[in-house]
Amino acid sequence: MKVLGIESSCDETAAAIVEDGNRLLGAAVASSMDLHAKYGGVVPEIAARSHIEVIIPVIEEALESSGCHWPDIDAIAVTYGAGLAGSLLIGLLTAKTLAISLQKPLYKINHVEAHVYANFITQTDAPDYKLPDRQPTFPMLAIIVSGGHSQLVLFRDHFQYDLLGQTQDDAIGEAFDKVAKILGLPYPGGPSIEALAKQGDPFAYKLPKAKMPGYDFSFSGPKTAVLRTAQALIGESYDFPSVKLPKRLNLAQKADIAASFQQSAFETIVERAKRAFFEFQPSSLVLAGGVAASQSLRDMLGRAVPIAIHCPDIKLCTDNAAMVACLGFFKANSFAPDELKTLDIEPNLSM
Numbered sequence: 001m002k003v004l005g006i007e008s009s010c011d012e013t014a015a016a017i018v019e020d021g022n023r024l025l026g027a028a029v030a031s032s033m034d035l036h037a038k039y040g041g042v043v044p045e046i047a048a049r050s051h052i053e054v055i056i057p058v059i060e061e062a063l064e065s066s067g068c069h070w071p072d073i074d075a076i077a078v079t080y081g082a083g084l085a086g087s088l089l090i091g092l093l094t095a096k097t098l099a100i101s102l103q104k105p106l107y108k109i110n111h112v113e114a115h116v117y118a119n120f121i122t123q124t125d126a127p128d129y130k131l132p133d134r135q136p137t138f139p140m141l142a143i144i145v146s147g148g149h150s151q152l153v154l155f156r157d158h159f160q161y162d163l164l165g166q167t168q169d170d171a172i173g174e175a176f177d178k179v180a181k182i183l184g185l186p187y188p189g190g191p192s193i194e195a196l197a198k199q200g201d202p203f204a205y206k207l208p209k210a211k212m213p214g215y216d217f218s219f220s221g222p223k224t225a226v227l228r229t230a231q232a233l234i235g236e237s238y239d240f241p242s243v244k245l246p247k248r249l250n251l252a253q254k255a256d257i258a259a260s261f262q263q264s265a266f267e268t269i270v271e272r273a274k275r276a277f278f279e280f281q282p283s284s285l286v287l288a289g290g291v292a293a294s295q296s297l298r299d300m301l302g303r304a305v306p307i308a309i310h311c312p313d314i315k316l317c318t319d320n321a322a323m324v325a326c327l328g329f330f331k332a333n334s335f336a337p338d339e340l341k342t343l344d345i346e347p348n349l350s351m
């Protein structure tokens with residue numbers, strides 16, 4: 001079964017075709033990230049306008065790269081939440097129009113759940129993919145770390161899961177993006193901080209970790225601690241965001257702050273994941289979401305648990321449509337197609 005996935009929840013417009021929930025046949029992504037870079041974060045109106053311009057060419061490119069034609073496509077899967085309302089609308093309306101005009105079943109996909117399913121893609125002929133050699137098995141502990149979400153989820157089977165814990169304030173990726181802004185590093189913050197952290201001392205500054213009940217997270221406190229550390233170093237209380245503050249920090253100071261923040265944020269994730277691993281004894285452990293692209297996080301987590309962790313290819317960690325198409329296959333196996341008349345976006349959708 002070949003599923004066309006469509007993703008437009010934030011600043012990436014993506015389409016991909018996945019066969020039988022494991023084989024990536026072709027994909028295309030257009031990002032409006034460069035347009036947002038000078039604002040230090042995604043501007044919803046710019047993202048939505050960009051989706052309108054590129055969504056049809058992106059779908060056509062994905063089809064062409066997969067060698068498929070419309071009659072080959074058995075179903076369409078589209079992200080309907082969580083995300084930016086204007087961005088989600090473009091993807092959903094496009095998918096509905098295609099489903100009606102081409103008479104294809106349509107499946108609505110939860111973006112956060114889809115991130116986990118990037119780990120189920122194990123085969124492709126497309127160049128430059130480093131894929132896991134087997135699909136995760138259940139029970140599966142998923143560590144979801146993205147720009148919008150930080151969650152620990154125990155999947156007993158497909159579509160049967162318990163949310164063990166989640167962030168009570170900022171998502172981890174969001175905290176990386178804000179810390180990058182404090183330090184004057186380019187957006188998105190995760191990769192910028194990871195690169196600079198390599199030159200810094202991860203134990204230079206002891207950033208406080210929030211004490212949260214159970215498996216919950218908090219990243220707002222450590223982010224504010226970064227701001228206070230930077231202010232203390234230069235002896236002046238610039239407000240956030242400030243273009244003056246990062247100019248007063250030297251490279252070594254920025255590198256030490258970046259490394260210390262990254263260490264502290266990842267220790268928080270790894271501590272929760274390790275505790276959940278030993279409590280629930282899952283058969284597999286998967287890392288998902290944009291922050292899963294971090295090699296440092298992969299290494300730290302790998303050292304903390306006695307089994308090999310599953311990580312998607314870097315291109316499948318950040319927003320993409322292959323994960324949407326993959327989850328679409330499993331939904332098509334278990335559920336009836338969604339009703340087009342009542343299907344709408346849900347920007348605040350949660351797991």
Ligand code: KG4
Pocket residue numbers: 010145146147148149172173174176177188189190191194289290291292293294295317318319
């Ligand atoms: O999953 P994603 O593409 O979008 C959401 O669904 O939110 O995640 C984007 C986030 C951004 O906050 C970005 O800073 C972070 O993923 N990110 C990273 C890395 N690459 C991307 N964070 C840490 N280290 C990285 N290498």
Ligand code: ZN
Pocket residue numbers: 111115146147289290318319
């Ligand atoms: Zn995402």
